Amino acid sequence: MKRALLYNLFLLAVITLHAQDITIEAEYPSVVEAGQQFTVLWTVNSGGGEFAAPSFEGFYRLMGPQTSYSSSTQIINGRMSHQTTYSYLYYLQALDQGVFVINPASYTVQNKTYYSDSIHIEVIASGTKRQNVQPGANTGTGTRVESGGSDIFIDLSLSRKEVYIGEHITATVKIYTRVDLSGINEIKYPPFTGFLKSDIETPPLTQLKQENVNGTIYGTGVIQNFLLFPQVTGEITIDPVQISVLVRQRSAETDPFFGDFFSSFQTIQKAVISPVVKINVKPLPGVKPDNFSGVVGKFDLKATINKDSVNVNDAVNFKITISGNGNLKLAGTPEMGLSPDIEVYDPKVTDNIKNSLSGTSGQRTFEFLLIPRHYGDYSIPPVTYTYFNTSSGKYETLTTPEYRFYARKGTESASGITVYGGVSREDVKYVGKDIRFIKSDPGKLSRSVNNIVSKNTFYTIY
Known part of the structure; x- marks a missing residue:
């Protein structure tokens, strides 16, 4: 019985394994120096197949493959899942x-072959100090950043660097280092004086990536992204960003036999500041229309009404929606x-706005309650909204259609109950006895001769 159960579990595991999608993922540095040794790691989420590495043209193969294997089985709510991972590690030298470009690796299982993506690695001149290059630290190459020869900045x-007033700017705070960091302290x-600032959701910095900065390899990471909307014209200066980092330094000489195994390290605090940045903000061209809303970007306008008879x-319920890309948070009520x-x-304002590296996009909805106080036909004239289009460099006016609805008399007039505003103008009549005014003339008053307290009848009743 036990053997049959184990066989069924094994068979189910095999069926689950072959039912999953087989993938081959590669981890590698995108930038290395000439003569540098580095590793390339391929990971396959399946076993029982044959792995074939590419030829590594342009690199010297030092060692590999080193193969590792991991397997896990889970049974949740009676369902079993099995995951197998095979890793193939190669040591190369630039x-x-x-x-x-290193061609894709292949993995063949059950007469079917799967391929990884190609690998792109840039090799730069040697002789510069660098951090250890780890698998998975691949990133884009080429940047305009000036390092100034510093180990960390x-x-x-x-x-x-030049925009119209109200036009968004994406600001990125990024760290570059050639030393080991143990953390960011502060x-x-x-x-950001002169700007309206909005934070962009930025993933926490957990791993540095390799970048080539003017021929030098740095470990880099984005700390925070912002959206800035200038509110004044002219040249605006953005003050530096100040960061306190924790640098890990070796406190003793490396042992010639054991290397870093018995070395001791200490953590020191170091302050780093960014350069001052200047930006030129241009005023909006031409003469501003009288109905200019103040928003800048690219927008659309639409309106809806929920009833045509009440x-x-x-x-x-009358809704006006402004949608598009720009400083939507400054969009005023039409x-x-x-x-x-x-x-x-006053309208109910609802925002569905998202900040991203491309700017602020989404929509702002104004929901109006309109109450007709007299019966008859009503018209909601076309609503206009003027904004500045940054793409065309011109003012543009958006217009909604005209909407109409009819207000019926209702039941209030028939019942004889007067409701504020609930009658037509021709039915309004003056009723002089509805409200009595306070008399300002007291009339003739006289003091009584007899005092009730002095009478025996008062005390008898009391």
């Missing part, structure tokens, strides 16, 4: 400078030229 980069951001004193016979309340 030879010549240039950008090299931070940079506040802007997506643009970060002090500038006040009773007097019943509400009509103006409506409504009849005085329509009572309108």
Whole structure:
């Protein structure tokens, strides 16, 4: 019985294994120096197949493959899942400078072959100090950052240095280091005077990636991204970002026989600041229209009404939605030229706005309650909204259609009950006895001769 159960479990595991999608993932550094030794790791989520590595053209193969295996089985709510991982590690050495492409690795199982992605590695000149290169630290190459020869620095980069007032700028705070860091102790951001700032959700910095900065390899990581909307024109100066980092340093000489195994380290605190950044903010060109809303970007406008017929004193729901990309958080309430016979309340404002590296996008909805106080036909004139289009460099006006609805008399007039505003103008009558005014003339008053307290009748009743 036990053997049969074990056989069924094994068979189920095999079926589950072959039912899953087989993938081959590669981990490698994207930038290395000539003569540097590094590793390339391929991971396959399946067993029972044959792995074939590429030719490593342009690199010298020092060792490999070193194969490792891991397996796990889970039974949750009666369902069993089995996961198997095989890893193939190769040690390589860079030879010549240039950008090299390593062909995909292959994995063949049950007469079917699967391939990994190609590997792109840039080899730069040797002779510069660098951090240890770990698998998985692949990133884009090429940057405009000036290192100034420092082992560690931070940079506040802007997506643009010249914009219109109200146009968004993406700001990125990034750290560059060639020394070992054990953590970031404190970060002090500038006040960003003259800007409206919005934070962009940025993943926590847990691993540095390799980048080539003017021929030198740095470990880099993004600390925080912002969206900045300039609110004044002219040249604006952004003060430096100040960061306190913890640097890990060796406190004794390396043992010639055991290397770093018996070495001791200490952590020291180091302050790093970014350079001052300046940006030119241009005023909006031309003459501003009288109905300019103040928003800048690219937008659309639409409106909806929920009813075309209501009773007097019943509400009509009228929505205006502004959507697009730009400083939506500054979008003000659209103006409506409504009849005085329509009572309108302050709108309910709903935002569905998201910040990203490309700017602020989404929509802002204004929901109005319109209450007709007299019966008859009503019109909601077209609503206009003027904004500045940064793409065309011109003011553009958006317009909604005209909407109409009808207000019925309802039941209030028929019952004889007068409701505020619930009758038509021709039915309004003056009723002089509805309200009595307070008399300002007291009339003739006289003092009584007899005092009730002095009478025997008062004490008898009491």
